[in-house]
Each structure stands twice: as C-alpha cells, then as structure tokens.
Amino acid sequence: MKNWKNLSATVLVYTLVLVNLALIMGVVIMNNNSVLDNNEKAYYLNKEISHNIIEKSQLSIKHAKNLNSNGSGFIDEIQCPNLTLSGSSIRETFPTFAKPDTVNKNLFCEGTGSNYGKFILTYDNNISPKQFTQVESVNFWQIQNFPVFSSSNPEQKTFWSFFAADFPRASFLNTDFQNSDGIDDNFDSDNYKPNSTGAIAYPNSQFDDDTNTQKLLFGYVWESVWYKNIFWNNSKILKYLSGSVHDGSQIGQDLAILHLKTDLNNKLKVVQFDKSLFDANWELKPISTENITLSNVPELHEGYIQTNGSLSSTKTWNEMVFNFELSDYALFINNTSTGSLRYDLRAENATWDSLSLNPINFDWAKSIEVLWYDVLEKEWRYSSKMFEVSSKK
Secondary structure (H helix, E strand, O other), X not given: OOOHHHHHHHHHHHHHHHHHHHHHHHHHHHHHHHHHHHHHHHHHHHXXXXXXXXXXXXXXXXXXXXXXXXXXXXXXXXXOOEEEEEOOOOEEEEEOEEEEEOOOOEEEEEEEEOOOEEEEEEEEOOOOOOEEEEEEEOOOEEEEEEEOOOOOOOOOEEEEEEEOOOOOEEEOEHHHHOOOXXXXXXXXXXXXXXXXXXXXXXXXXXXXXXXXXXXXXXXXXXXXXXXXXXXXXXXXXXXXXXXXXXXXXXXXXXXXXXXXXXXXXXXXXXXXXXXXXXXXXXXXXXXXXXXXXXXXXXXXXXXXXXXOOOEEOOOOOXXXXXXXXXXXXXXXXXXXXXXXXXXXXXXXOOOOOEEEOOOEEOXXXXXXXXXXXEEEEEOOEEEEEEEEEEEEO
C-alpha cells in the first residue's frame, strides 16, 4: 500500500521548487528586459548627442572655411609710401597705411600728419605702370597736380598742391610703393590667422576675419527639439581654447557677458553646474537655473542677457556676469515657434571686447580641429559628451 502522505509531501516540495524556479526565471527575464531597455536608451541617447555634436561642429568648420575664402588670398602688390607735405613754412613727412575698400574693390593708402591732417592716396592697378593717381586732403582743397616722370630717375615724384595758408605740396617717392611690405593689400589674407602672414601684423592693431569663427557660436533649433544645448564651458574646453591662436582674449581669462540673437520666439535656460563634481567624475549636477522667455516682440529676441531674466539690445550694466574660470555653465534654447530657429551667441569682457568662446583650432598646417560638445536633458537628468572633429583646410 502506497504512503499517500509521503507522496503528497513530495509533490508539495516539487511544486514549491517549480514555483521558485518560475519566480527566479521571471526575475531574470525582467532584469534582462530592464538591461535591454537601459541599453536601448543609452544607445539612442549616445546617438542623439553624437548627432548634435557633428551638426554643430560642421557648422563651425563651414563658417571658418567661408571666412578664409572670402578675400583674394595673399596679395601683396604695394607698400604704402611715406607722404611729404612741403609748405612755405612747414615741412613734415609721415607714413601711410593700406585701407582697402572691399565694396568697390579699390585700394587706398591713408596717413595723418600733425600739421595738415589726413590725406588719402588712391592706387590704380588697372593702368601700366601701376601707380597712385590721386592724393586727397580731408581738410584742404586741391589746387592742381604737377606730375614729373623720368624713366632714368628711379626717384621720380608727383606733386599735388593744396589751398592752405602756406600752399603745401604733397609728394612721395614712386620707389616707396614698388616693393612689398608683407601685408595683404585688401586686409584679408585667407590664411586662418588674424594677421597678414602670421608674423606681420596689420597696422593700427587691425585684424582680418579669418579667425572670427572662434568668437561666434551659431546654429539652428527645430521646433520639436526640447531645450537644445547651444553653449557649455568646462575646464577641458577652456584648456582647448587656450591652446590655439587668437586675436584677443578668451572666456575664462576675463569676466564675461553674453550676447544672444535669435529670430523666433523661444525660451532660454541658463544652468550652472557643480564644477568640482564634473572635474572629478564628469557628473553634471545643476546648482542654479535661470529661465528666460523671449516674447513676441522681435526686438527683444536680441541683446545682452540681463540679471532680471531678459535681453537688452543696449548695455545697461545690469548684465549677467559669468566667471567661466570658476564656474561651469550651459545654455539651452527651446523653440516655441514653428520652423527652424537660428541663434548667434557671442561673449564680451568688461570693456566690451569680443572673447573667443568656440573651441576651434587653426594651428595645424592642413587641418581644422574642433572640440565640440553637447549636453542633453532627459527626465530631469543631464548627460554630456565631448570629442574632437577635424577637417581639411
């Protein structure tokens, strides 16, 4: 006779074992699903961040290439001559400097004397031999000119007479401008440097536009994008900025204010992050957040970011001041209109000089390097990524 009591106990034990196995398998399946779900989220998060970085870096590289192809290349035909003013009682000689008219594609040399003021020399490169064909005074009328040409005399002169108290005559040696001076004549050498040759500076502390990309962050925000990151600073970005050639200061070297220009209604968010925490383990922990809503008035879409959460087209001395050396900040824009929004962001110091804020490097001979970044806000948490993008010049 079978022992039904023992059999029932055995069945109960087996049942409990099967139940436990089922529970364990269920937990494993749920954990696996959770891991797969997290992996999928991480994949799409990384894909979105990388896409944003590529998009923004390509805009910067394209802008840099445009600025370095909008001149005529390095053309150094003339050296502006020294101009001599000789009157009945006063004589003075002073240098003139190239002053291109980029609209009409003309070239002038301009100089100012201590007694007779400013004079402008017009250069004509369409005649042979190329020469200055006119000398004009800002302060006095020209009476007549007396050209003197001699093929045997290398120091041939041309005189211009002006109606002033002692009837001065302006003259210069033609040989003065027959040599090059190492300066691009239209002040736009297209060599990825703020100077003409990189070694020879333009006169009067002038720069061309070749490195202006370093001073501008621009891009687009689509209407369906939630608070797109347009700016971020941290120790690595500041270090990258300091390693490239600039025609002035950069963020992190001076206290800064920010100027934002947008073309559509939007909401701006300024977030300050814990700098020490990010430097230690790349964790983005918000310390403070400033929300700014740009209204329907187009004029209010452009200006300096103010402490009261608005933009001002004029300087008010109530601007929000950023110390990028000691604090990390990020700016985000939410496009509240239809269509794509264009933004331009610039930085200035306390004396309103432009600061470099775009980590783009032109120091390599044949390539452009950009350390670009992106910060994403998802479910009230922030994720970030940085990597370098390069392109041929």
